[in-house]
Amino acid sequence: MAKDSNHFSVKDHLKAYELAYKDHISIQWEPLVVYRQHPSSKNKVALVSGGGSGHEPLHAGFVGKGMLDAACPGEIFTSPSPDQIVSAIEQSDAGSGVLLIVKNYQGDRMNFEIASELSDSQSAIVLVNDDATQTDRDAARGLAGVVVVEKILGAAAEKGDSLEDLTLLGEAIVSHTRTIGVAFSACSFRKEAGETESENVEYGVGIHGERGVSCLPKTPIDVLVRQMIDQLLLSLARVPFQPILLVNSLGAATDKDLTLATETAKAALSEKGVSVARELVGTFATTLDTDGFSITLVDATPEWLLLWDAPVDTPALNAEHGR
Missing domain, CATH: 3.40.50.10440 (Dihydroxyacetone kinase; domain 1)
Known part of the structure; x- marks a missing residue:
């Protein structure tokens, strides 16, 4: 693209x-x-x-x-x-x-x-x-x-x-599904509208280039992810038993950043007694070329996990994903 x-x-x-x-x-x-x-x-x-x-x-x-x-x-x-x-x-x-x-x-x-x-x-x-x-x-x-x-x-x-x-x-x-997105840069669509680059992290961005609900000073990814996990659990209003974890690039996140975000999210959940049942990491819902990522947590039931594991064959998702 x-x-x-x-x-x-x-x-x-x-x-x-x-x-x-x-x-x-x-x-x-x-x-x-x-x-x-x-x-x-x-x-x-x-x-x-x-x-x-x-x-x-x-x-x-x-x-x-x-x-x-x-x-x-x-x-x-x-x-x-x-x-x-x-x-x-x-x-x-x-x-x-x-x-x-x-x-x-x-x-x-x-x-x-x-x-x-x-x-x-x-x-x-x-x-x-x-x-x-x-x-x-x-x-x-x-x-x-x-x-x-x-x-x-x-x-x-x-x-x-x-x-x-x-x-x-x-x-x-x-x-039973909650997501938070963070961006370290604006997408080209916003830059073309005359926006200048910010040194801040935009927290709570939308997928149409909308600004975050708040701006944070430059924050290490592991610290940022722990804050995201806390807010995801607060929004779900309970600690999930068998969650599905989706870590998604907003367009320009590196594999290194996605891996760090995933491992930190799993560690933060483990500290709360939660073991991730399924995980999916990659590029699935972008905001053009935004440097950032989102984390989705799904408080899944055993029946939903069986459906998650069912065969799938699409251009972007197939049987090799989502386990």
């Missing part, structure tokens, strides 16, 4: 992506929708998600067996249009309805709700609001936790769960 957002073409990026992953996805160009190359079995509930581009591989990278049936890419940090979403709903519907997985941003919410009303297919919405820096859950933004939601719901859909059951499961997963 191009580092400079002025030179980032969503369609050019997707043309290259389709060529690289032609065994997984196919693309409808007007309106723009990414579909599974091999449609799911008849009567399976279809899963559709989407959002602004600049978060790659979210969401197109998670289209495939065990996760999404379709993804609707918008322009950079811009919601997909209702006509994109309506097309995705109606072409993905295999007879049992469509579940829309939507991050909690005003534009995404509005356009997915409009599309749900316009479509003739039966549909429901799961709203992802995993931002742990917000105490008002209605206002909390959707962050990298959406990847965990899509993976678990994708497995449940593959085994034949109904639209109603998937909706309830999705709402439960969201309520």
